[in-house]
Amino acid sequence: MEPVLEFEQKEAKALRDEVIERSGQNLSACYQCRRCASACSVGDETGNLTPDRLIRMITTGDMEHALNNELVWKCVSCYACGTRCPNEIQTGRITETLKKMAKEKNLEPLNTKVAHFHHEFFNSGIRWGRVNEMEFMGFYEIKNFIDDIKNKNYNAIIDEIKTQSALAQKMVKQKRLHFGFTSAKGRKEIKKLLKKNTT
Ligand code: SF4
Ligand code: SF4
Numbered sequence: 001m002e003p004v005l006e007f008e009q010k011e012a013k014a015l016r017d018e019v020i021e022r023s024g025q026n027l028s029a030c031y032q033c034r035r036c037a038s039a040c041s042v043g044d045e046t047g048n049l050t051p052d053r054l055i056r057m058i059t060t061g062d063m064e065h066a067l068n069n070e071l072v073w074k075c076v077s078c079y080a081c082g083t084r085c086p087n088e089i090q091t092g093r094i095t096e097t098l099k100k101m102a103k104e105k106n107l108e109p110l111n112t113k114v115a116h117f118h119h120e121f122f123n124s125g126i127r128w129g130r131v132n133e134m135e136f137m138g139f140y141e142i143k144n145f146i147d148d149i150k151n152k153n154y155n156a157i158i159d160e161i162k163t164q165s166a167l168a169q170k171m172v173k174q175k176r177l178h179f180g181f182t183s184a185k186g187r188k189e190i191k192k193l194l195k196k197n198t199t
Pocket of ligand 1 (some may be wrong): 029030031032033034035036037051054055084085086087088089
């Protein structure tokens with residue numbers, strides 16, 4: 001006998017409607033063709049969780065898994081899935097919305113380091129209208145070190161310092177590391193725009 005998909009219609013509708021409204025993406029148009037699945041840039045990193053499956057979780061009201069999973073935290077907002085989608089659904093906008101909802105519910109992120117990276121990158125953009133690499137990486141690493149100290153994971157601190165130093169040296173050689181500090185013109189407008197698009 002075929003397994004039956006069971007879900008609470010009321011909860012499913014509430015979750016789907018909230019994500020549709022906040023992300024601006026019409027999830028109801030998804031007919032599970034899976035074209036987005038083969039396009040996902042982080043497909044190798046998220047197990048079998050592909051954009052179509054994330055959408056299915058939302059539409060069936062599986063809030064627990066939809067708000068905290070590898071794809072939500074590892075999505076790089078490249079929009080490759082959206083360019084393949086016949087219904088122009090941008091899963092990158094959906095994952096941003098789910099991250100925000102997860103934070104509002106104070107859920108412990110699946111991957112704390114990725115959550116710190118996202119938080120500091122985004123906040124740097126809001127503060128200055130652009131991301132200042134040294135500032136944002138500094139705050140990101142401070143948060144990681146605090147976590148490692150709390151967990152008495154001192155080897156992780158040493159490993160991180162070694163890894164980041166080696167990476168920094170390579171980037172300096174290739175002139176890819178920017179030490180300057182800049183603030184964008186129209187920073188207040190950028191701040192307003194980012195806040196508007198993330199609420
Ligand atoms: S490509 Fe679009 S319609 Fe097809 S499964 Fe992905 S999101 Fe749904
Ligand atoms: S926007 Fe996110 S979900 Fe879509 S292809 Fe890129 S990484 Fe994958």
